[in-house]
Structure formats: C-alpha cells, structure tokens
Amino acid sequence: MRIRATLGVVTGALALSVLAVPAAQADATAGDTKISNVVVNGGKDVVGGATGKKTITVSFTATDDSGIDWAQAILYHGSDVESSDSGAVANSSDLRATCTEVNATTSTCKSSFTLESGANLINSVAGGWKVWALAAGVDADYVKKENAKGFSVKRASKLTVNASPEPVKKGKTITVKGNLTRANWDTGRYAGYTTQSVKLQFKKKGTTTYKDVKSVRSGSAGALKTTVTASVDGYYRYNFAGTTTTPAVAAAGDLIDVQ
Structure with a gap:
C-alpha cells in the first residue's frame, strides 16, 4: 500500500507539498495548522474476535488561524504508513474526516474505521498500531503526522474454570481445571x-x-x-493479566461446597 494511492482525496498544491516529503521526514507542516487530542476507540484497546468486524471511531482536534478546511486519518501497523505490514491499513469509509467547527479557528474531526478479522487483522499485526493524520486550513496551511497517536489492537481472549469434586469434604483435594484461548485471526477460530x-x-x-x-x-x-486443599465454601476462578497482543480476562467463579 502506497501513500499516493491511499490519499486519493488530496489534490492540488497541497498534495504536491505533502506527498513529496520523504519517508525519513514523514511529518510535515506548513503554517500554523495543528493536530491534538487524538482519541482512538474512546481510549480503550481495540479487541477483535476470531471472526467478524470491529468498527471504531477516531477523533482529534484541528486548529488553524483561518479555520479548518478538511482533515483525514488512516490507521496502520508498521514502521510507517507507506510500508504498513501485511496490508494492515484502515481507511474511513468516506476517506475525509467529518469536522465540526468549535469556533473560528478550531474544529473537532471524527472518522469511523472497520477492522476485520482475517482481512486487515491477521495474527502478525496484533499489538501496537498508529494513527496517520492530516489537517488543512482554509488558507492552505497544513500539518501531517505519521504517528499522531499509538493504540493497541488485540486478539480476544477467553478463560474457563471447573473445580471438582462437588461437594467435597474439608481437607480433601480439589482439582481446578480450565482453558485459556484467544482469537486466531488467520484461521477464524479460537x-x-x-x-x-x-x-x-x-x-x-x-x-x-x-x-x-x-x-x-x-x-x-x-x-x-x-x-488445592478444601477448607471453606467459596468460588475458584482463573485470572489472566493479558499481554501486548491479548487482553486480560477472568473466568466466572465456580462454587465449591465444602462439607
């Protein structure tokens, strides 16, 4: 995926100036346009199941002394948006963000993105993703950020527990079994x-x-x-703290009756 193909909505002199920036100097600015307060998925990790689609919202504040003309955001995994890993890219459906004017110089811009298991979500791209963002002022000033915000995309996890025997005599042995599984985006299963x-x-x-x-x-x-050794009535559960690619999860407690 190349940035020139992705940014089909960028045209004219702005396109020439923005797209001419070499990858080593991916961030670019002209004038006083700024991007701030980037929020992905309400500040929460994005968690994808073994199958299906996940729609998330990205919002940010754009400012320019002449007002904001338009803005755009792209989600990607990799060192930069031009060489994103394994097609791990998400564009909003209308490409440009919807910007709502707050005042003469400031707008709040939002876009919705779809991440699909088995498509732009494959196992190798679980973990850290980035937001590429561009905002242009009415006066043709602009700012482009290669990494406006980092966020996590994780493979959904499940955890079970079963404690036995039930009931059990005090002082006897309880065996606690369970299973920790997570979404495999490559196969569509857990x-x-x-x-x-x-x-x-x-x-x-x-x-x-x-x-x-x-x-x-x-x-x-x-x-x-x-x-474990049976002592009093209560609930056993397994609790997983999570990793950079998989969210935390706790099993529902299993009640043991100790007699």
Missing part, C-alpha cells in the same frame, strides 16, 4: 494460548473479593490444571 502465567484465585462465599492462591502456567491447547 486456539489455546500456551506458556502463559495465570492466577488461580479464591473468593470465600459471602464475600466480594478474590484473592490470589497460586500461579499456573498454561500448557498444551491452553490447558490449566492445579490442586
């Missing part, structure tokens, strides 16, 4: 997330707070298994 540290937690019946019991490492197919 698959085991192996060699990950997961906390086994316990909440005494009648209380509200889970406490750590021990750490368990996920094995083949994301399997989790450990044992």
Whole structure:
C-alpha cells in the first residue's frame, strides 16, 4: 500500500507539498495548522474476535488561524504508513474526516474505521498500531503526522474454570481445571494460548473479593490444571493479566461446597 494511492482525496498544491516529503521526514507542516487530542476507540484497546468486524471511531482536534478546511486519518501497523505490514491499513469509509467547527479557528474531526478479522487483522499485526493524520486550513496551511497517536489492537481472549469434586469434604483435594484461548485471526477460530502465567484465585462465599492462591502456567491447547486443599465454601476462578497482543480476562467463579 502506497501513500499516493491511499490519499486519493488530496489534490492540488497541497498534495504536491505533502506527498513529496520523504519517508525519513514523514511529518510535515506548513503554517500554523495543528493536530491534538487524538482519541482512538474512546481510549480503550481495540479487541477483535476470531471472526467478524470491529468498527471504531477516531477523533482529534484541528486548529488553524483561518479555520479548518478538511482533515483525514488512516490507521496502520508498521514502521510507517507507506510500508504498513501485511496490508494492515484502515481507511474511513468516506476517506475525509467529518469536522465540526468549535469556533473560528478550531474544529473537532471524527472518522469511523472497520477492522476485520482475517482481512486487515491477521495474527502478525496484533499489538501496537498508529494513527496517520492530516489537517488543512482554509488558507492552505497544513500539518501531517505519521504517528499522531499509538493504540493497541488485540486478539480476544477467553478463560474457563471447573473445580471438582462437588461437594467435597474439608481437607480433601480439589482439582481446578480450565482453558485459556484467544482469537486466531488467520484461521477464524479460537486456539489455546500456551506458556502463559495465570492466577488461580479464591473468593470465600459471602464475600466480594478474590484473592490470589497460586500461579499456573498454561500448557498444551491452553490447558490449566492445579490442586488445592478444601477448607471453606467459596468460588475458584482463573485470572489472566493479558499481554501486548491479548487482553486480560477472568473466568466466572465456580462454587465449591465444602462439607
């Protein structure tokens, strides 16, 4: 994907000046136009399931002493937008952002983007993404930012738990099993997330707070298994803290009746 093809809406003298900037000097400015307050997906990580589409909003503030004429944003994964990895690029449906005037010099600009599992979302591009942004003033001043904002795009995770036997006598052994899986964007399915540290937690019946019991490492197919000694009625669950490519997730608690 090349920037000249992507920015089909950029025309005239502005196009020549903006697109002529070499990749090593990707940021560019002419005049007093500024971009600030870039927010992606309401400030939350973008999490994609094994299949389907995710629509997110990007907003930013654009200022120029003559007012803002138009603006545009692009989402991408890679060192720069011209050489984005594996087609990992998202344009808004109308290319240009919708800019709403706040006052004579300032506008709030917004665009919606669609990220689709198996298309611009593949396993190798999970992690850090960037926002490329451009704003132009009525007087033809402009600013272009290669990395106006960084954000995370992650593979959705799931976590299960099953504690047995139920009921159990006090002092006997409880076996707690579970599975940690995450979206595989390449296959369209969920698959085991192996060699990950997961906390086994316990909440005494009648209380509200889970406490750590021990750490368990996920094995083949994301399997989790450990044992504890039965003491009082309560709920066991597994809790995963997440990684740079996968969000945190906690299993629903499984109640154990200790007799």
